[in-house]
Amino acid sequence: NAGVTQTPKFRILKIGQSMTLQCTQDMNHNYMYWYRQDPGMGLKLIYYSVGAGITDKGEVPNGYNVSRSTTEDFPLRLELAAPSQTSVYFCASRVSDQPQHFGDGTRLSIL
Amino acid sequence: KNEVEQSPQNLTAQEGEFITINCSYSVGISALHWLQQHPGGGIVSLFMLSSGKKKHGRLIATINIQEKHSSLHITASHPRDSAVYICAVSSYGGATNKLIFGTGTLLAVQP
Numbered sequence: 001n002a003g004v005t006q007t008p009k010f011r012i013l014k015i016g017q018s019m020t021l022q023c024t025q026d027m028n029h030n031y032m033y034w035y036r037q038d039p040g041m042g043l044k045l046i047y048y049s050v051g052a053g054i055t056d057k058g059e060v061p062n063g064y065n066v067s068r069s070t071t072e073d074f075p076l077r078l079e080l081a082a083p084s085q086t087s088v089y090f091c092a093s094r095v096s097d098q099p100q101h102f103g104d105g106t107r108l109s110i111l
Numbered sequence: 112k113n114e115v116e117q118s119p120q121n122l123t124a125q126e127g128e129f130i131t132i133n134c135s136y137s138v139g140i141s142a143l144h145w146l147q148q149h150p151g152g153g154i155v156s157l158f159m160l161s162s163g164k165k166k167h168g169r170l171i172a173t174i175n176i177q178e179k180h181s182s183l184h185i186t187a188s189h190p191r192d193s194a195v196y197i198c199a200v201s202s203y204g205g206a207t208n209k210l211i212f213g214t215g216t217l218l219a220v221q222p
Contacts, residue, residue, distance in 0.1 A: 042211075042212030
């Protein structure tokens, strides 16, 4: 049982490049979330999904896009990378009223 | 003012000491969560509680709903307890169980 798997673990991008952060869970959880974690700040919600085909914006969605074509996968897309998007990104999932399960994070630097 | 406040921000303890980390919140909640994040690592859920007290090994979490306050206690602390401890709350309403996070308490336990 792998839980929540995020890839890649580290990435360096140039300004203006695009990339997709992958998130997969094998627990059949319906709810999935993307967060960013910046130094000295609490985690901020970027996007979330309540099930396949349903996504919605969180607190800080600008510059990002998501899709949820299957229950298992919830990729996060950066279209035009900007230095302000340098952060650690966490994907999480949950079912019912249980605690969220988090992935190990993706550390992204944009130079 | 943040909706979830933690104190202290940083804490250094000697091995064996009893440790308390505090969390205050200003919104109505359905549950409060304590999370652990080791340096460079992922995030693990320690407790989810809506009333009273929970215990797991050397960790104890309490919540006072009337005072909007929770504490995380670590008994007989050990260097492996060194981590960031994050308090988060699930606010009322909706099915999304979105979390509001504190900024974390960095704990260092010295041998």
